[in-house]
Amino acid sequence: MPNPTLKGAVQPGRPRDKALDETILRVTLKLLAETGLESVTMAKICRLSGIPATSIYRRYPDAYSVIVAAIEHDLEMMQMRLPDQGSLRADLLAFGELIARTLNQDRARMLAGMILPMHKDPRLGLLVARKLEDLRSRLWRSIVERAIERGELHGDALKTQPLDEVAQIMIFYQAVVRQKPSTQDFLCELIDNVLIPALASRR
Structure with missing residues (x-):
C-alpha cells in the first residue's frame, strides 16, 4: 500500500x-x-x-x-483532561476510566492490527505513540504530584513512572486478548492491588 x-x-x-x-x-x-x-x-x-x-x-x-x-x-477526539478528584484513589480510578475509554475494544483492536504496519512505517507509529504517550505520562504525573501535595505519597513516588505503562498494558490486554471491557471492578482491583501498593512503597 x-x-x-x-x-x-x-x-x-x-x-x-x-x-x-x-x-x-x-x-x-x-x-x-x-x-x-x-x-x-x-x-x-x-x-x-x-x-x-x-x-x-x-x-x-x-x-x-x-x-x-x-x-x-x-486521536484528536480523545479527551485529555483529568480534573482533581480529591484523593489519590479517586484520581487513579478516573485515570483508569479515561484510559479504558481511550482504549475501548474497537480502538484497541484497531491499534493491535496496526502493530506490524507501524514497524514498517515509523511515521505512523510516531503519530499514534506521541498521542498515547502524552495522555499516559502527563496525566499520571499530575495525579502523583497532587497526591504528594496532599501528603498521601512521598516525593519519591514520582520515580514510579513505569506504573502508568502497567495500567495501560493491562487495560489494553483486557480489551484485545480477553475481549472484555475494563469494568469498575477490574479497575479497582488494578488500583488497590497494584498501583497504590507500588506507589506507597516509594519511601
Whole structure:
C-alpha cells in the first residue's frame, strides 16, 4: 500500500462537505477495527460509506492517506483532561476510566492490527505513540504530584513512572486478548492491588 505522506493530501476544488468527510473517516476507522490496516482499500471505503469514489479521491489520493487522516481525527477526539478528584484513589480510578475509554475494544483492536504496519512505517507509529504517550505520562504525573501535595505519597513516588505503562498494558490486554471491557471492578482491583501498593512503597 503506498504511503507518500503522513498527512492525507487534499485535492483543490470546491468547499468540502463536512458530513462527507466525517462519514469517510468513520467508515475507515470501522474498517481498521474490523479488518486491520492492510485490508483497508478505497473500494471498501466507497462500498461501506456509499460515497462515490470520485468524491473520496477529491479529498485523498489513496487509501493510506484516508487511513492516516482517520487515525489523526480519532486521536484528536480523545479527551485529555483529568480534573482533581480529591484523593489519590479517586484520581487513579478516573485515570483508569479515561484510559479504558481511550482504549475501548474497537480502538484497541484497531491499534493491535496496526502493530506490524507501524514497524514498517515509523511515521505512523510516531503519530499514534506521541498521542498515547502524552495522555499516559502527563496525566499520571499530575495525579502523583497532587497526591504528594496532599501528603498521601512521598516525593519519591514520582520515580514510579513505569506504573502508568502497567495500567495501560493491562487495560489494553483486557480489551484485545480477553475481549472484555475494563469494568469498575477490574479497575479497582488494578488500583488497590497494584498501583497504590507500588506507589506507597516509594519511601
